[in-house]
Structure formats: structure tokens, C-alpha cells
Amino acid sequence: MTQIGVLVGNPRPASRTWHAALALRDAVRRVLSLGVSGAGPLVDAADLAQEVFAPGAEKVRAALAELAKADVLVIATPTYKATYTGLLKAVLDQAPAGWLRGKVVVPLQVAASDRHALAVELHLRPLLVELGGRVAGQGIFLNESELASTPEELTSALVERLDAGALNALVSAPELVS
DSSP states (O other): OOOEEEEEOOSSTTOHHHHHHHHHHHHHHHHTTOTTOOEEEEEEGGGGTTTTTSTTOHHHHHHHHHHTTOSEEEEEEEOBTTBOOHHHHHHHTTSOTTTTTTOEEEEEEEESSGGGTTHIIIIIHHHHHHTTOEEOSSOEEEEGGGGGSOHHHHHHHHHHHSOHHHHHHHHHOGGGOO
16 A cells, blocks of 8 residues: 655644645545555654754654655655755755655645745755655645645645646556666
8 A cells, every 4th residue: 555654844843834744645645546545654853853963863763764664755844045944954864875765755845935936846856856756746836825725725726736647657656766
């Protein structure tokens, strides 16, 4: 069964980015026709912030190991200074080379202004590809104003924005991974 994991790199626990990432996870479930199945690990990097630079960073490594069990990962971040957060980068820096190899990744970036709409493609996507991730279609950009909708409305809107063909093709063809 396909498992969908979530990693959110917002320094604020249970942030709006967290809720947007859960809505995107639900949208991916719909596109892949998984219904309520497909539950995978959920990691809020805010819960790891105190340990991310600690020697060994055991909790961070354990969280990354859990996320590695998922087939599809939603990786979300708010936009700080026109790019992803330092916290997300610090967590991902703990990942071994090729950590995302074989994983389908759906990047999500949230910002206060549409001026940052390209950040998901210019900054977040290349980071995830460097780690071996296969990004299905374009990354998802959300303006903070879109977060005012209900979770169900947001999920439905995100279903429309996902590249369903690319997502289904990547999930059903893991053998295409080098």
C-alpha cells in the first residue's frame, strides 16, 4: 500500500503551513484514489528544533528514518527571505545522501505574497531533487490568503493543482528510479 508522509519545516508548531501540508496530503490521497488509507509518518520540524544541532541529533535521525518508510512525501515550508526555512534545511542536512531516492515528493511552499510564487521551483525543488526525490509536476505554491478556506475547500483546491498524471505515473513506476 502507498504511504504518504509529511515533513513541515516551519519553526512554529502546528502552524498554518502544517495544516496546509495535511490538506495537500489529503489531496494526494484523493488523486491516488487511496481514500483514508495511505497514512504515513507526520513530522513537524518545530518539534525537532531544539535538537537539530545537537551532537548525534538522534530525534532528527529517527524522524528521517520514519519518513524514509513512506512512498510519497509532502515536504512543506513557509517562505522566509524568499526561500525555504533554515530549520527545514538543517533537518534535511541530517539526511544521508540519496535519502529521497525512489520517493515521489510533492513540494509545498507558503508565502504572504505572490511575488514568492517561484520560490518552490527555484529553491525547494532543487534541494529535494539533490536528495534523490522525484518531483511529480510542479511544486505547489500557496498564498497565505488561500489558507483562510476550510480544510475541505483547501484540499479540493489542491486536488485541482496537482499534476494527477505525473503523480500517478511516478507512484506506479518505481522501477524508473536510477
